[in-house]
Amino acid sequence: MAVGEAGGAEKAVGVGKERGVKLVLAALSACFLFLSFADWDIWPFGFVFVVPLMMLAQRSESAKQAWWWSLLTGWAANFGGFYWISGLLVDFGQMPFAVALGICLLMNLYQGVSFAIFGTLFHVLDKRTKLPAILLAPVLWTSIELMFPLIFPYYLGNSQWTFPVMIQVAELLGPLSVGTVLFIANGAILDVLRAFGPLKSADGVDAALKRRAMICGGVGAAVVAANLVYGVVRMGQVDAQMEAAEKLKIGLVEADIGIFSKEDPFKLANNLIIHQHLSKKLVEEDKVDLLVWPESSFQAPYVFASTEKSEDLEVLKKSTREYRRWFPRNATYMHPSSAPLLKDDASDIDAGTKRSDRYAVQRGFKVPILFGGISFRVLSEEELRTNPPNKKMTRIVDGKRVRQPRNFRVYNTATLLDEEGRVKGSYDKTYLLAFGEYIPFADYFPSVYDMIPAASEFTPGDTITVMPFGDHRIGVMICYEDIIPAFGRKLAKEDPHVIINVTNDAWFGKTAEPYLHLALASFRSVETRKWLLRSTNTGVSAFIDANGRLREASSIYDAEGISYEVAMMTGGPTLYVMIGDVIGYLAVAMLAGLFVMARRREDEGDGAKADEAKGGESGDSEEAKEAA
Numbered sequence: 001m002a003v004g005e006a007g008g009a010e011k012a013v014g015v016g017k018e019r020g021v022k023l024v025l026a027a028l029s030a031c032f033l034f035l036s037f038a039d040w041d042i043w044p045f046g047f048v049f050v051v052p053l054m055m056l057a058q059r060s061e062s063a064k065q066a067w068w069w070s071l072l073t074g075w076a077a078n079f080g081g082f083y084w085i086s087g088l089l090v091d092f093g094q095m096p097f098a099v100a101l102g103i104c105l106l107m108n109l110y111q112g113v114s115f116a117i118f119g120t121l122f123h124v125l126d127k128r129t130k131l132p133a134i135l136l137a138p139v140l141w142t143s144i145e146l147m148f149p150l151i152f153p154y155y156l157g158n159s160q161w162t163f164p165v166m167i168q169v170a171e172l173l174g175p176l177s178v179g180t181v182l183f184i185a186n187g188a189i190l191d192v193l194r195a196f197g198p199l200k201s202a203d204g205v206d207a208a209l210k211r212r213a214m215i216c217g218g219v220g221a222a223v224v225a226a227n228l229v230y231g232v233v234r235m236g237q238v239d240a241q242m243e244a245a246e247k248l249k250i251g252l253v254e255a256d257i258g259i260f261s262k263e264d265p266f267k268l269a270n271n272l273i274i275h276q277h278l279s280k281k282l283v284e285e286d287k288v289d290l291l292v293w294p295e296s297s298f299q300a301p302y303v304f305a306s307t308e309k310s311e312d313l314e315v316l317k318k319s320t321r322e323y324r325r326w327f328p329r330n331a332t333y334m335h336p337s338s339a340p341l342l343k344d345d346a347s348d349i350d351a352g353t354k355r356s357d358r359y360a361v362q363r364g365f366k367v368p369i370l371f372g373g374i375s376f377r378v379l380s381e382e383e384l385r386t387n388p389p390n391k392k393m394t395r396i397v398d399g400k401r402v403r404q405p406r407n408f409r410v411y412n413t414a415t416l417l418d419e420e421g422r423v424k425g426s427y428d429k430t431y432l433l434a435f436g437e438y439i440p441f442a443d444y445f446p447s448v449y450d451m452i453p454a455a456s457e458f459t460p461g462d463t464i465t466v467m468p469f470g471d472h473r474i475g476v477m478i479c480y481e482d483i484i485p486a487f488g489r490k491l492a493k494e495d496p497h498v499i500i501n502v503t504n505d506a507w508f509g510k511t512a513e514p515y516l517h518l519a520l521a522s523f524r525s526v527e528t529r530k531w532l533l534r535s536t537n538t539g540v541s542a543f544i545d546a547n548g549r550l551r552e553a554s555s556i557y558d559a560e561g562i563s564y565e566v567a568m569m570t571g572g573p574t575l576y577v578m579i580g581d582v583i584g585y586l587a588v589a590m591l592a593g594l595f596v597m598a599r600r601r602e603d604e605g606d607g608a609k610a611d612e613a614k615g616g617e618s619g620d621s622e623e624a625k626e627a628a
Helices: 003-036 043-047 051-059 063-082 084-092 097-129 133-147 156-160 175-196 207-244 259-263 268-286 313-318 345-351 381-386 479-483 485-492 513-521 523-528 575-579 582-627
Strands: 247-254 290-292 302-306 321-324 369-378 392-397 400-405 408-417 423-428 466-469 472-478 498-503 531-536 542-544 550-553 560-567
Touching: 003 043, 003 051, 003 063, 003 156, 043 156, 043 175, 051 063, 051 097, 051 175, 063 097, 084 097, 097 133, 097 582, 133 175, 133 207, 133 582, 156 175, 175 207, 175 523, 175 582, 207 560, 247 268, 247 531, 268 290, 268 345, 268 560, 369 472, 369 498, 408 472, 423 466, 423 472, 472 479, 472 485, 479 485, 479 498, 479 513, 485 498, 485 523, 485 575, 498 523, 513 523, 513 531, 523 531, 523 575, 531 560, 542 560, 550 560
Parallel strands: 247 290, 290 369, 472 498, 498 531
Antiparallel strands: 247 560, 302 321, 369 408, 392 400, 408 423, 466 472, 531 542, 542 550
16 A cells, blocks of 8 residues: 555545534534433533533544534434424424424524634634633633523523432522532633543643642532532522511412313313312311412303492492403403302203303312403494504404404413402413414414414513412413513513413423423522422423522423412512623623633734844845845
């Protein structure tokens, strides 16, 4: 074999070996990431999940190569966590599996871009600034988490939700701060490996770099230890506050009704009876003070309600009217039933139960209830002329069927009734789910509702309020509002004693999504120092205390009711509620400083090269003169 051929073969083997190493690093980082999240919950992986990714970025020959390898890592990591999107599109979008899988992969690819940005910037700044990873990693990732818009928002700090001691710092600086601590730990580990482990160069490591690595390792360990000590101390203090606080026994009803059954008009009455039987059992056996039903749980062919502004029950009863499917947004009273609670709707029909009793929210029990439903508001002539809904309805005009904008708006509403049926408070969902509750940009292209007549057009609420419940205040979140820290801060500023989330995860089936939703939501309890209760249609319903601990949870497989004594937490807003994501903005400012440093060092390097070139030319000139 010729020398050139042998050298080419050795080079090819070397390239293949290096590619294999990079594939292993990408796979390790991706697996560490999604395995640290629900419903695997292997939280220790959170302390190492970025080390392979940073190694991968360092081994890359160029920023472009770092981009593609990091994108592959992020793509795989997000697919491991969000694989269930494909099932959602097949079941509810009626898409072929191949199409649904393609869309799922594209969405995960987009979410992986944040990893590509991280890996690329780490590669560039590591080479140009020579700063330790313990500094670069948290500054880079905290900046990206603050600024990069995710389709399904999550924070890498959420991986620690089953290790509550680790997440107590969220009351000071929010979920970004938990991720910052993790990235400090990951960066410190990388710095130590580069000086003492298998990552050190073949030429060895000088004493100065070893000293720096030891300092980085010590700082990383100290930061993690300080965070854990803070967590232990604060959890003890908050436990004492919870012990001293007044308690309410609250019951959560989970009817385990699938989406197709939930929307079936022929099953609405029986679905309601399932909720009522579970409620009756909680009232009789657990003696609850308040019942909670999930998002849009109350759906009936008819609704009996009053809009009269009065506290007099007789006045409210006499002014009660019948409505189809939805109740008026300004309802003040919803008729409770005193009729016996029978087995099913067929039994009601056989017994001749009145329609107003068959379709009441409160039947078989007499305690206050918070429930999710759909409300409507009839629009004025002025509103119809200036801002009509995009969705149309068929009306009879001059004997002809015509399509016109409907004369009302609908809301995803949570309503609190007292034991007599009086409305004590309501809240309309503020953050609507794109494509599920409205179609984005439909105001500019209203014909989209003609093309997709089954699409929903809900109107977002315009206020965030708390509901009075005796001497206490209840803050309500609907659906995925509980995974938005900014919404949690707004609600906490209204000073509730407890936060209740009513939601419906039935869209996602029996997958990891309900557990992931729970993990992301749990941080609101620490950030606000309030108990967070989650009432879901198919699970996971849960009680999370003010330390972020899961106290009680339901299954995703069966209908059930669960209850717990909940501490009504008092006290002012936490630091995070007051200042928000300050740590993220500090990271962005530091990142800008790193770019300035990198640019200056690059300019200094170019200047040094130019001086060397001039020196070389000068030397050549002197030699030429001597030769002459």
